[in-house]
Structure formats: C-alpha cells, structure tokens
Amino acid sequence: MDNQQMRKTMNGAVLLSLAALIAKVLSAVYRVPFQNSVGNTGFYVYQQVYPIYGIGMTIALSGLPVFLSKLVAEQQTNKQQINLIKRVFILLSVFSILLFSLIFFKADWIAKGMGDALLTPIIRSVSWLFLLVPILTTTRGYFQGTFRMMPTAVSQVVEQTIRVTVILIAAYLFNLLNWNVYQMGTAAMSSAWIAGLAASLILFFSVIKKRERADNTILYLNDEKTETMSYRTLIRRFTTEGIALSLFSALLILLQLIDSFTLYKGLTYAGMSSELAKNAKGIYDRGQPLIQLGMIVSTAFSTTLIPVLSHAVSEKKELEFLRSASSMVRMTVTFSVAATTGLVVLMPYINQLLFGDRFGVGVLRIYMLAILFASLIGSYHAILQSQNHHYLIMGALIMGLVMKWVANHLFVTKFGTIGASLATVLSLGLILFVIRFGLPRLLKRELTKKRFVLKISLISLVMGITVWLITHYIENWIFNDGNRMDAFALTSIGIIVGISVFLFGLLRFKVLTIREWLSLPFGKKILRKEVK
Template identity: 40%
Template sequence: MNKSGQNLMAGAGILTLAGIIAKVLSAVYRIPFQNLVGNTGFYVYQQVYPIYGIGVVLALSGWPVFISKIITEQPDEEHQQLVARRLFWWLLLISCGLFILVYGGAPILALGMGGNLKLLPVIKAVSWMFWFMPFLAVGRGFAQGQLNMMPTAVSQVIEQVARVAIIIAIAWYGVHADWSVYTIGTWAMAAAAFAAAAATLYIANIVKSIWHNPITKAVKKDKSIGWFRILHRLWNEGNLLAMLAGLLVLLQLVDSFSTKGLLQIYGLSTHAAEYAKGVYDRGQPLVQLGMVLATAISTSLLPVLRNHVVRSEQKMFVGDFQMMFRLSLILSGVATCGLMAVMPAVNQVLFSTREGSHALMIFVLTVIPATLILIGTSVLQSLNKTHGISWLIILTMLIKYALNIWLIPKHGIIGASWATMLSLLPMLYIVMHRLPKTLWQDWHSIHWWPKFMLTLLAVLIGAGGCCHIGGLLMGTSRLASLITLIIAVLVGIIVFIIMIWRLRLLSVAEWYALPKGYKVYNFLEGKNK
C-alpha cells in the first residue's frame, strides 16, 4: 500500500476509535441521567434532543465530510484556503439563521412538541450551540481534506466528554437542589454550547491557518469556486451527507412533534403521556449501542472501497463490499436478537424498572435496517449514485409520521416503536435496489441464510432462556437482574461464537476482519500457540 493509502487507513482507524468512544459516551450517559431525573425529566431532555442531534450531525458528519471532499479537489493551498474561507462565511450565515429559527421560534416549537410551553427555555438553551458550528465544521473539514484526521477525532472526544460531564453534574446537583425537571433540562441542553466551545478552542488554530496567506486576484476569479457555486454544492452535497448521518435523529424529531399528543389520544393524561414518552425514549441509547460495532466495521472499510473505485479495481470492490455487508448483517442481527432476549433485565439494570420492555424489544429491531441503510448509502456515495436520496429521507420521515398517527392511538408506545422500524423498510429496499447488480452476484453460499437464521435463533434461546431462568431463581431486583444479565450476555456471546464457527458462517478472511477475530479463530481451530 502506498503512503497516501496508509495515511487514509490510519486516519480511518483514528476516526473509528473516536467515533466508538463518542457513541458509547452518547449512549451511556443517558442511563445515569435518566436514573437521576426520572422518566418525566428524561422526556423533557429527549423532546429537545433532536435539535441538538441535528446540530452535531451538521458540525461533525455532514459538513466536514463535504468540506474535506471539496478541499481535496483543489490544485494548491491557495485555492484550498479560499474555498475554506468562503465556506466559513456561508456556514456562519446558515448558523445565524438556524439560531434565529430555534431561539426566536422556540414558542412555536414548544407548541408543536405537545403544546408544552415549559419547554421554551430548554429549546432556547440548545440554540446557542449553532454559533460554534462554522468553526467546528470548517476546522474539521479542512484538516480532513489534508488527510489529518486527528483534529476531528480529538475535538469529537473533547466535545462529548465535556458535555457528558456537565450534564451528569447538572442532573446530580439539580436533583439535590430540588430543581424542576425543566430547569435541569435547560442547563443540560446548555451543556451543548459549553462543550462546543471547548472543542472550538482545541480546533481554533486550524481555523486561523485558513487566513494565513493572501489570495491572488487570479484565484479569486476562478468560477469553479465562486461564492454561489460553493453554496450550490454545499446545499446539495453537504446537506445530503448530513441527512444521511442524522436519519435516526430526524425520526426522533418526528416523535418529538407527534408522540405526546398521540399518546393523549390513546387515553393517557398529560403527565402520563410525558412519562410514557420518557420510557419509549430509553430505546435510543440501546439502538446506538447495538449499532456501534457494525458501524465501526463499515466506517473502517469504506475508505478501502473508495480506493477501489478510484483505481478501477472492480473485483476487489465487490469482494470487500460483500464481506462488509455480511459482517454488518451478522453483527447487527446478533446485537438485535441479544438485546431482545435480555431486554427485561437490561431495562431493570439500566433504567431501574421493567416498564415498556415489550416496546423496547420492538424498538431495537431498528438496528438492522438502520445499519444496512448506512452501509448501502455509503457505497452509493463512493459510486456517486446518491441522486434523489434526500427526497427518500423526507419520504421516510413522512412515513414515520403517518405510521405514528395510525399506530400510537391504538397501541401506545408499542405503536411508536413499530412506526420507527417499519418507516425504514421502504428506504432500505430502495437503497439496496439501487446498488449495482454485480455487487450481489454470489454474495453468499447456498446454505448461508439457514445458517444465519439458526445462529440468531440459538442466541435468542440461549440468552433469553438464561434471562428467564435467572428471573425465576433470583427474582427481578436490580442486583439480581444485573447478575442475570451478565450470565445471559456471556452465554449469548459463547453461543454466537460456537455457532458461527461450527456452521462455518464466516470465512477465514471475515474472522480476521473482526476485532481480535484471528485470535478467537486460531483458538477454536486449535492453532493457538
């Protein structure tokens, strides 16, 4: 592999590690937070969270990836700096507009989120983070465009660590100071701005470097990087990347504007609807955790796919895609079945009650289509075949809203869970259908599907059986559930490893692609020295 290829893979590794740390932090902190503030406090936070989530996706995923792409296209440093400067001013203008929209429109947003005007200060608090987006997006994107992934990785971890620490500290202090859940929610959302400021301080030198050198008149007159040409590309390419990265956040946004009111039609009082929405929102961190490993594998392999496209290595592209798809399908499938099997215990251990376990079992089914959509759209991006995907995302949001209206008044939060999972299926079908037919030729052996389904069934029975027996023998207290959960998870992992080994579900190359997979494979084959 040449030097640029090595840099690319090293960079992908750094971003993957940072992404895993950030995702785990983002999922795990909600557990002590919910334990401190309760389901109603969790509802207050989760109602406004999608606004924060959209900001993070823009500043971390969508815009920086687009900026890095447009930076790498430039012939020299002078062009790169001019493009970065113009993008900064456009993003500052957009961020200003988003701040005005959220801060000024807070009363309208609060009314839309179930008519709860107590959410007003919570919504206003989150709006301040938008001012830091131009600095973070341009700083990260400019560095990535020069194959320097470290600033993005470190700033991402700084932002998450700072935010999580502030939120937990606020929740702890607020509960002991007898604050209302809305005051705690306001300060918890304000943590987003403080965390963004910390990340901006780290990345400030890169942003400053964009203005180091004067730009010649000839470069300024280059029409390919004119002001409106850049804006057009930002709107079409940058926003598409952001929408793809934030698909689940956008579905959360639909829930914020519809679920509470629909739960009241279902027959719940205002307080009971808020409480039930808080229980339903427990599913978000569980889905994030379920997607971590499969997402990490796809993230690390995608730069390799892009290299194959550039070098016209069709056979290697097909082989790597098929391996990535199989691994992601297996890992997302086993993560889903494992979570479903141990859900009552997980719910008890993490959130102190077993309320809503049935709804959460359905909710985690989202892991499979969400993971496969992520992989499919990423491959389409590498092939420049993303035309019309933005409309597909909007269609998915509309389907989610329609399913909410149909299912929640009949089935409560179980209906909301089904609506989330089912809304992703049309998009999954269309994305998979748009991938080139050549990618699907001989992508699995003749008995692969029966072996895969048998493996999932074995994990479901093994882990679920342990969970059920543990509940009968030790009871359902939090401590007893923790012991049951640990045993069930270990049994599930052992059953999974034995099944994929005995059934030869993975090739040797696929074993080696998994983290520490070569050690497990050699041990099972008796080759361990």
C-alpha cells in the same frame, strides 16, 4: 492514490472510527445515570429537545465535514484549499445565523408544536450551538481533507466528555436544589454550546499550531487571485451532496425529532393525562441509548472499509470494490443481528438493570429491530455514497421520514408507544428497501447470497432460544428476587452464553472469511483456537 497515501487514509479512518466509538459510548452510557437521577419525566423533557442538538452536531461533526473534506481533497493546491474553506465559512455563517435565529426566536412556536410550551427555554438554550457550526465544520473538513485526523478526533472526544459532564452536573443540581424538570433541562442543554465552544477552541489552536507560514493558513489569507470553486457551484453541491450526506447521517435523530412533535401530542389526544404521557414518552426514550450501543457493536469494525470503497471506485477496481462492499455488509449484518437478538431476549433484565424497572419491555423489544435496519442502511449508504448516488439516497430518506410521520399519526393514538416503535421500524424498512433497490445489479447479487442469510438466521435463532431458556430457568430457581443485582447477574449470564453460542455458530458454519476474522479484535486468537 499511492500506497503511502492509502495507508495514511486508512490510519486516519481507524482513528476517526475510534474517536466516534468513544464518543458514541459516552453519549449512550450517560443517559442511564441521567435517567436514574431525573426520572422518566425529566428524561422526557431532555429527549424532547435532544434531536435539535443532535442534528446540529451531526452537521458539524459527521455530515458536512466529510463532504467538505472531499471538496478540499479535490483542490490542486494549498492556496485553492484555503480559499475554498474561506468561501465555505462565509456560506455556513449565513446558514448558521439563519438557523440560530429561527430556533431562538421561534422557540415558543417549536415548543407548542411539540405540545409543551414549557420547553421554550430549553430550545433557546440549545440554539446557541448553531453559531459554532461554521468553525466546527470548516476546521474539521479542512483537517480531514488534508488527511490530518487527530484534531477532529481529539475535539470530538473532548466535546462529548465536557457535554456529558455538564449534563450529569445538571442532574445532580436538580436533586440538590430541588429544580423542576424544565430548569434541569435548560441547564443540561446548555452543555451543547459549552462543549461546542471547547471543541472550537481545540480546533482553532490546532490550526495555529499546524500553520507553516502566515500566508499559508486559514487565519491569514491574502487576496492573490487563484482559481477557486465558485459560490454557485458550492451552493449547488451543498444542496445535493452535502445536505444528503448530513441528513442521512442524522437519520435516527430525524426520526426522534418526528417523535418529539407527534408522540406526546398523540398520547394526550388519545386521552392519556399529561403526566402519564410524559412518563410513557420517557420510558419509550430508553430505547435510544440501547440502539446506539447496539449499532456501535455492529458498525465499529466495518466503517474502516469506507475509504477502501472510495479508493476502489476512483481506481476503477471493480473486483476490489465488490469484495470490500460485500465484506462490509456481511460484517454489519452479522453483528447487528447478534446485537438485536441479544437485546430483544434480555430486554427485561437490561431494562431493570439500567433503569430500575421493567416498564415498556414490549415497546423496547420492537424498537430494537431498528438496530438491524439502521445498520444495514448505513452500510448501503456508504456503498452508494462512494458511487455518488446522492439523489437516490435523498429520495429514500424523504420517503422514510414521510412514512414515520404518517405512521405515528395513525398508530400512536391506537397503540400508544408501541405504535411509535412500529412506525420507526417500518420507516427504516422502507428506506432500506428503496436504497437496496438502487444498488448495482452485480453488487446486489453478491450481497444477497441465500446461504449466508440462512446461516445467520439459524445461528441467531439458536442463540436467542438458548439464552432465553437458560436465563428463564436461572431466574425461576436462583435469581428470583427481582432486584437490580439479580438483573445484573441474569444479563451477564445471558451475554456470556449468547456470545459463546454465536461465535461457535460463526465458526462451525464458516459464516465469515479468514480475512474478515483477521480484521476483528481477537479474531486471530479465535481462529487459532479453532484450528487447535
């Protein structure tokens, strides 16, 4: 890969990271006004079915397109790329029709498996999205494989914007027309296929716009014989690399899916009434947007290093690979620890500010530990993916999902929603342990320098204690009315104090290298002030 191509790849990675950041912020933020409008029970109804949508969009957005872009980039000619896309489209069409049929026609069976037969129309509403997966996946994969990231980025932001708009309209109509929560959920989940259709149209017109000749596009294919990857090879690679990448991209969503099938049922089995169980599940689900926001902070800056890892592996530059991998993990740990500590300490105020009360603070505090584990898993996954360790990744994922399923059955009936939070953290811990065990020895040694771990632990501890003492004192003496405005003030003060203490600690103990500081927004200005 020459310098120009490498620069193009990096620019594309930054563009996709920015689009993903915008989409994730939208995906996390809309849940707050949505929950405020429909209440805990309405939020439960939506979140029960959300993982089905999440898996579909992960496949169509970040899982298979990334894998397909790799296949496209391996092809020697444009003709081979297009013929490959054609075969992939056929395979995905068969797969998507089967998946749609299963979800649509077995929606009642799925709803009963979740313990709530009234969820059936909501599940059917989201199933239509899967018919759009072939066009979403193949067009995004083709554009990314030919280093044209703009169509994917635009379609991603538009898709998320339209989806959020439809969901908030559904919440508004819920109050205006006195719908029940299941009617609201059905309308809200229709956002999946509406937004997916809009994204498909954007990608479709991008294909038309980019074509140079009629016989050189996906839309106008001739039958000229070219050497193309066989269906057998495609199926083999999809069932190993493609599925591993897609499922791992949907890790947190898969854990949520297990919660959908086990948490509500476990609460009612333990003797809780149906309405109380729905309310408790709705409170537990508050943790998901908070985790998303926490992971945005911890991973937004490190994901741009993934192309560098792949480049270093392909060029057999071991020193560059080690340096980039180490930098990615260090930055991930740094920001995920900061986000986790901040959310745990400020949870009472954040919970009241966003959701109007302080119910479930203990449950949500445990749940926030998932930020650190999931962020590290993402970094290690990127490292192993660049070295094609697909079987290890798949094995770790399966072990973690089994752990979550078993732990939910054991813990929920005894400890309620706290048990589900513990099960999530334990399953992520197991996945992290297995993946880390499979890292190359030299890389493992580079990533586990005791001085770095000790410094980050000390800084986060000091930050947490300082924020807790200051906010606790201010709450007792000034902002003690217990309303949302007070919660906003306390949250803001806590964030300002926390960031100040954490940045001071990073600079004082020289946790990050100069190169890592310069890769961060405002990093250059922070270093200049430190020098002065």
